[in-house]
Amino acid sequence: MSGINNDPRGENREAAPEQKGKKLGELKKKVQKVPLLRRLARNPFLKLLSLVFAIILWAMVMSQTNPDRTKVVYDVPLEITGLTELNARGLSLATESDELPSTVDVHLEVPMNDLSRATTDNVHATIDLSRITTTGDYSLQVNLTTVYGEATSSSVSSVDVVVESLTTSVVPVQVTTTGTLSENYRLGSIVATPSQFQITGPETDVNRVAAAVVEVDLTNLTADFNRSVVYTLVDENGQAVESANITSTIGNSVSVSIPVYPIKEVPITYESSTTGLLRDGFYLEGIEVAPSTVRIAAPQAVLDEIDSVQVSTIDLEGVSASFTTTLPLKLSGEVVWSSVSEVDVVVRVREEEETRTFTGLPVTYRNLAAGLQAELYDVTADVSVTMARSALERLTNDDISVYVDLAGYEAMADSAVPVSVSIRANVDYAYELVSEEKVIVRIDAAS
Numbered sequence: 001m002s003g004i005n006n007d008p009r010g011e012n013r014e015a016a017p018e019q020k021g022k023k024l025g026e027l028k029k030k031v032q033k034v035p036l037l038r039r040l041a042r043n044p045f046l047k048l049l050s051l052v053f054a055i056i057l058w059a060m061v062m063s064q065t066n067p068d069r070t071k072v073v074y075d076v077p078l079e080i081t082g083l084t085e086l087n088a089r090g091l092s093l094a095t096e097s098d099e100l101p102s103t104v105d106v107h108l109e110v111p112m113n114d115l116s117r118a119t120t121d122n123v124h125a126t127i128d129l130s131r132i133t134t135t136g137d138y139s140l141q142v143n144l145t146t147v148y149g150e151a152t153s154s155s156v157s158s159v160d161v162v163v164e165s166l167t168t169s170v171v172p173v174q175v176t177t178t179g180t181l182s183e184n185y186r187l188g189s190i191v192a193t194p195s196q197f198q199i200t201g202p203e204t205d206v207n208r209v210a211a212a213v214v215e216v217d218l219t220n221l222t223a224d225f226n227r228s229v230v231y232t233l234v235d236e237n238g239q240a241v242e243s244a245n246i247t248s249t250i251g252n253s254v255s256v257s258i259p260v261y262p263i264k265e266v267p268i269t270y271e272s273s274t275t276g277l278l279r280d281g282f283y284l285e286g287i288e289v290a291p292s293t294v295r296i297a298a299p300q301a302v303l304d305e306i307d308s309v310q311v312s313t314i315d316l317e318g319v320s321a322s323f324t325t326t327l328p329l330k331l332s333g334e335v336v337w338s339s340v341s342e343v344d345v346v347v348r349v350r351e352e353e354e355t356r357t358f359t360g361l362p363v364t365y366r367n368l369a370a371g372l373q374a375e376l377y378d379v380t381a382d383v384s385v386t387m388a389r390s391a392l393e394r395l396t397n398d399d400i401s402v403y404v405d406l407a408g409y410e411a412m413a414d415s416a417v418p419v420s421v422s423i424r425a426n427v428d429y430a431y432e433l434v435s436e437e438k439v440i441v442r443i444d445a446a447s
Helices: 008-033 035-042 044-065 083-087 201-207 387-394
Strands: 068-081 091-093 103-111 123-128 136-141 143-146 149-155 158-178 185-187 191-195 194-200 211-217 225-230 232-234 253-258 260-269 282-290 291-299 309-311 323-331 342-351 355-366 371-374 380-388 400-405 413-418 420-423 429-433 438-443
Touching: 008 044, 035 309, 083 091, 091 194, 103 123, 103 143, 123 136, 143 149, 158 253, 194 201, 211 225, 211 253, 342 387, 355 371, 355 387, 380 387, 380 400, 420 429
Parallel strands: 068 123, 158 211, 260 309, 355 400
Antiparallel strands: 068 103, 091 158, 103 149, 123 143, 136 158, 158 194, 185 260, 191 253, 211 232, 225 253, 260 291, 282 342, 309 323, 323 342, 355 380, 371 438, 380 429, 400 420, 413 438
């Protein structure tokens, strides 16, 4: 049975080549009978011309039928719609933009005539938030539209997003400085406008924000700083809170104003600061202030008018003794800074002095060595004493000692020995021997 073919189609397959051969032969005979076709078959140029006509005919047919072709438009921006409606419900998108695909590739079926027209300008990919009504996690379909043809699919079909409650908060503005200002200049009060503003966004991000910080570099700053500076939202630890979903009422910057003042060093004076009269019989010996100079900062026009700074009032009314005090400086209201605001003042007051002569003061000797005896001639002296009036009034002859110091002397004949004076007093004094400054002394061995 294996040698028998029961398939009637087998006979047809065996007869097919023979039939094709016969038909081809008949076609050649017909071509040879037609002169034009015979020439065309033998002439290469005519063959090429026929091919061109065939292509033209194909193009004409295709332009009439305009069939669809598949095209991929790459890097179509993925847009988010429905944010306004979402916010109106008290909700906010919490997913950051960098967590979402920025573009998708869109597959189109486009009529052949429109293939070149289908570009990213007229192909759109969106995710719609307008139908979300409560917080939570959502997987949103990527919606595709095109002006030309039909969008069939995209490289990303859906996107996962998180929605939170929409929260509002008022944050303070803090200005920080970097760099070092020249020692010849001083900053005034820093003012940020506004000093606080409102932010709105997803609850988690907004609740993390503690302040809006702006940074100003003081390096090489020699004039007033008045600029708009971009702020950074930070948490309570100073770490940046980066969220594209947070919006503010003022945009992304604040106005910062920092006046910069030049510095000048001037002497501190007191000549015009004293008032009142000292107690009768006393005089002002001198005044000292420490420090003796002060550095001040003010607008240049103000500094140009300042040559010194006065100490505040030094009251001398009825004073009869020296004293030390601390007093503030008299600074102009236009001076914005000074290196010191008060100084130590030493006021030296002395009593007026008088001179009086004490006469007939006995002259004695001191420090005579053992085994010796001394004899003095002209044994009185006159001494003129100068000291404070009140002390001089209390001074008596008993407070004045006139003597010769015989330490180191040995037995000797009459010799002149210098006279010394000692005055018992608790004030400064000066004296002068009105009588002779030496006396005659003789030293003998003791009998």
